[in-house]
Amino acid sequence: MNQYLQHFLYPSTLFASREPYMVKTILGSCVAICLWDPVNKIGGINHYMLPNWNGNDLASPKYGNIAIEKLIERMVQLGSKRDNIQAKIFGGGDLIAVDRSAMLIGERNIRVARIILEEKKIPVIASSTGGRKGRKILFFTDTGEVRHKFIDKREY
Template sequence: MEQQYTQHFLYPSTLFASREPYVVKTILGSCVAICLWDPVTKIGGINHYMLPTWNGNDLASPKYGNIAIDKLLERMIFLGAKRENLKAKIFGGAELLESGANGTLIGERNIRVARLILEEKKIPVVASSTGGRKGRKILFFTDTGEVRHKFLDKKEL
């Protein structure tokens, strides 16, 4: 029998982490979500960021990948996860618009930031579904690390 999960919808520029079993849903276009999971403590967390890096001007919020990843990692460790146990999964970064500033695509830059920071923090990426021209709906199970996702057409976002 499948366990009943408490559900949480994750909005852009936010993050969520829990010791309790949750299923977290979010919708991604060019945004990226990183799911972190500690298989030993069963603590899971996810962020949803819109832009790759904070430029130092406005508020340092989880709207930016570099901030969102650090904040999620801090929250996971605060809840009892061990950095050396963490596994990561990356989703999103689709190119739904023709191109961003100076021809660099936002989705591509969001994916690059995720991979660089996770590598720098020595957190292995065990799965990913990134890029392309379709958005994604994902369901993240915080206690098992399982992620279910489906592709969405532009009109479904």
């Protein structure tokens, strides 16, 4: 694992590279989508907090619909062909079990990922979403491999 450059992915950001990186992130109700182009060996990942941009503040990768679009654009800029790209979806946990009728952000984050990827005809080849725990993600940009483990809220 020493040959990998490392990058920590903060919420509301994305990262893509042709170089071998190990990208780490921690997810609760947020969602991370890992995109990988196996032909050109290009990998990218985003980490968004809310499902859809409402048009009011900045159109940032804080929002799923913006984060997914921007990550696909970045992959194409690096040399990916859209037809080669495959996706893995992680996160969207329901960690705040106080009021089930509260907005269910995690569920909505998962839904926007699936809808947009389907619209873009990007196959989802793996996912670990929902539930009541957070996740620690390690994404390897050169192989598309994702390692994840469940974590309790106190580990964030």
